Amino acid sequence: MEQVIELLSLSPPGWGGNLLRGLLHSLEIALGAFGFGLLIGLGGAIGKLYGGPVLRDILAVYTTVVRAVPELVLILILYYVGTDLINKAAGAMGYGRVEISGVAAGIWVLGIVQGAYATEILRGAIKAIPIGQIEAARAFGMPPLKMLRRVTIPAMMSFAIPGLANLWLIATKDTALLAVVGFNELTLETRQAAASTRAYFTFFLAAGALYLMVTLLSGRVFARIEKWARKGQPGHRRAGA
Amino acid sequence: MTEAIATDRNDPAAASAEEAIRVEDLHKSFGNLEVLKGVNMSAKKGDVVAIIGGSGSGKSTMLRCINFLETPTSGRIVIGGEEIAMRADGSPASRKQIERVRSRLGMVFQAFNLWTHRTLIENVTEVPVHVLGVPKAEAHDRAMALLERVGLAEKAATYPAFLSGGQQQRAAIARALAIDPSVMLFDEPTSALDPELVGEVLTVIRDLAAEGRTMLLVTHEMKFAREVSDHVIYLFEGRIEEQGPPEAVFGAPKSERLKQFLKSVA
Numbered sequence: 001m002e003q004v005i006e007l008l009s010l011s012p013p014g015w016g017g018n019l020l021r022g023l024l025h026s027l028e029i030a031l032g033a034f035g036f037g038l039l040i041g042l043g044g045a046i047g048k049l050y051g052g053p054v055l056r057d058i059l060a061v062y063t064t065v066v067r068a069v070p071e072l073v074l075i076l077i078l079y080y081v082g083t084d085l086i087n088k089a090a091g092a093m094g095y096g097r098v099e100i101s102g103v104a105a106g107i108w109v110l111g112i113v114q115g116a117y118a119t120e121i122l123r124g125a126i127k128a129i130p131i132g133q134i135e136a137a138r139a140f141g142m143p144p145l146k147m148l149r150r151v152t153i154p155a156m157m158s159f160a161i162p163g164l165a166n167l168w169l170i171a172t173k174d175t176a177l178l179a180v181v182g183f184n185e186l187t188l189e190t191r192q193a194a195a196s197t198r199a200y201f202t203f204f205l206a207a208g209a210l211y212l213m214v215t216l217l218s219g220r221v222f223a224r225i226e227k228w229a230r231k232g233q234p235g236h237r238r239a240g241a
Numbered sequence: 242m243t244e245a246i247a248t249d250r251n252d253p254a255a256a257s258a259e260e261a262i263r264v265e266d267l268h269k270s271f272g273n274l275e276v277l278k279g280v281n282m283s284a285k286k287g288d289v290v291a292i293i294g295g296s297g298s299g300k301s302t303m304l305r306c307i308n309f310l311e312t313p314t315s316g317r318i319v320i321g322g323e324e325i326a327m328r329a330d331g332s333p334a335s336r337k338q339i340e341r342v343r344s345r346l347g348m349v350f351q352a353f354n355l356w357t358h359r360t361l362i363e364n365v366t367e368v369p370v371h372v373l374g375v376p377k378a379e380a381h382d383r384a385m386a387l388l389e390r391v392g393l394a395e396k397a398a399t400y401p402a403f404l405s406g407g408q409q410q411r412a413a414i415a416r417a418l419a420i421d422p423s424v425m426l427f428d429e430p431t432s433a434l435d436p437e438l439v440g441e442v443l444t445v446i447r448d449l450a451a452e453g454r455t456m457l458l459v460t461h462e463m464k465f466a467r468e469v470s471d472h473v474i475y476l477f478e479g480r481i482e483e484q485g486p487p488e489a490v491f492g493a494p495k496s497e498r499l500k501q502f503l504k505s506v507a
């Protein structure tokens with residue numbers, strides 16, 4: 001037991017600090033990717049619902065491909081293609097090799113994956129809004145962007161939150177896949193700690209506990225958000241009914 | 242008296258003094274189905290025009306073409322002397338213009354269509370504040386007065402889903418009044434209501450008629466239409482089959498179809 005505590009202690013020779021740093025990186029990327037994915041998803045959902053045929057086709061290819069190809073493969077493709085393109089562009093403009101930040105790369109790669117799922121979640125949520133609410137906004141002369149902000153987004157929220165909560169959890173876990181491109185998020189840090197100390201069981205259990213904590217906390221946050229988003233709706237279980 | 246001016250088509254500016262709304266040769270098709278086959282009508286300021294007709298005769302479509310919720314196939318819509326510019330396909334040519342015109346037309350829907358994520362007071366202040374740019378405090382005071390007027394002041398902070406249909410519809414009327422509309426458009430405002438709730442909504446509409454609001458009212462409530470309207474339009478299969486003052490349309494209908502219709506709803 002003492003040994004375990006020593007191994008997990010926050011300062012060297014303990015590896016706890018590394019694990020927490022890894023967790024922080026993971027969360028940073030997950031948050032960034034989730035946000036980036038939401039932006040893509042909102043644009044994608046609107047494009048799929050209201051865009052022209054070309055845009056709709058492009059979006060259909062995007063969501064189909066991303067959801068069909070295993071995430072690990074996608075991450076490898078997006079990471080190497082992405083960095084390669086940036087370097088080629090930099091080369092063409094006369095710069096040398098660019099050092100791409102792991103966080104930025106991770107957000108880009110996971111964000112594109114998240115965006116495909118978010119597109120579908122938000123498209124479904126927008127379609128679930130009773131059409132009359134949109135018509136009322138149109139009938140009173142609300143301009144499109146204002147309608148998006150004042151009616152569409154708040155009205156779809158309650159339909160989107162459960163799906164988005166899932167997507168967020170997937171984002172936190174998918175950060176582990178970034179280990180394959182050498183990004184020092186929680187899983188890679190754990191592997192390094194385990195390999196150096198041969199205390200595989202201890203470290204992977206610790207990492208598992210950290211992921212679980214994130215999930216539990218996220219659940220609470222999303223429960224609050226959902227409650228807020230559903231504020232105008234009677235509950236399934238009505239008091240006294 | 243002013244009749245001649247109101248029907249002077251070549252001079253909309255002169256007409257605008259009295260005329261609230263004019264629809265000319267309005268056609269609307271859904272695919273191959275021609276729902277409106279050339280409707281002409283106009284209303285002066287303060288007029289209450291009741292639009293009656295059988296199910297599927299095109300009443301809702303006509304009302305929805307006026308604020309371009311439906312795109313007319315052809316025709317002209319003139320609101321307060323201002324013609325809405327249309328493209329060849331019937332869609333509004335200027336987004337700015339149609340938004341401005343819409344924000345002056347108070348639409349009340351059969352299904353209320355209140356924004357469920359906003360409280361009643363928020364529903365009523367939404368358009369004044371976020372479309373018309375009225376200062377929040379001013380819009381709030383006005384909204385409270387309107388809710389008071391429709392008997393819902395104590396429900397101001399309630400969400401629509403927790404209210405009865407009649408209450409929701411009264412709130413929807415307050416929302417429409419909040420923009421101080423030049424014309425109110427009612428599309429069967431009581432059809433979705435339980436019978437015992439119809440009266441409270443009609444009372445509010447009757448009040449508005451009495452204070453001189455210009456209104457187009459699609460309704461199946463014949464007694465009510467007869468009581469409040471200045472002019473009645475009977476639509477049959479996308480055409481105005483008969484129109485006139487309520488005493489004439491209800492009391493001495495000329496068209497066989499109208500007679501049949503009135504018998505069927507009596």
Ligand SMILES: Nc1ncnc2c1ncn2[C@@H]1O[C@H](COP(=O)(O)OP(=O)(O)OP(=O)(O)O)[C@@H](O)[C@H]1O
Pocket residue numbers: 271274276294295296297298299300301302303
């Ligand atoms: N969006 C649409 N697409 C296709 N057909 C439509 C559409 N809206 C209405 N119609 C058709 O147009 C016709 C007229 O419909 P409308 O809703 O104007 O009738 P209405 O007079 O309001 O009838 P009701 O009294 O039942 O409300 C109907 O045959 C209807 O099926």
Ligand SMILES: [Mg+2]
Pocket residue numbers: 300301302429
């Ligand atoms: Mg109708």
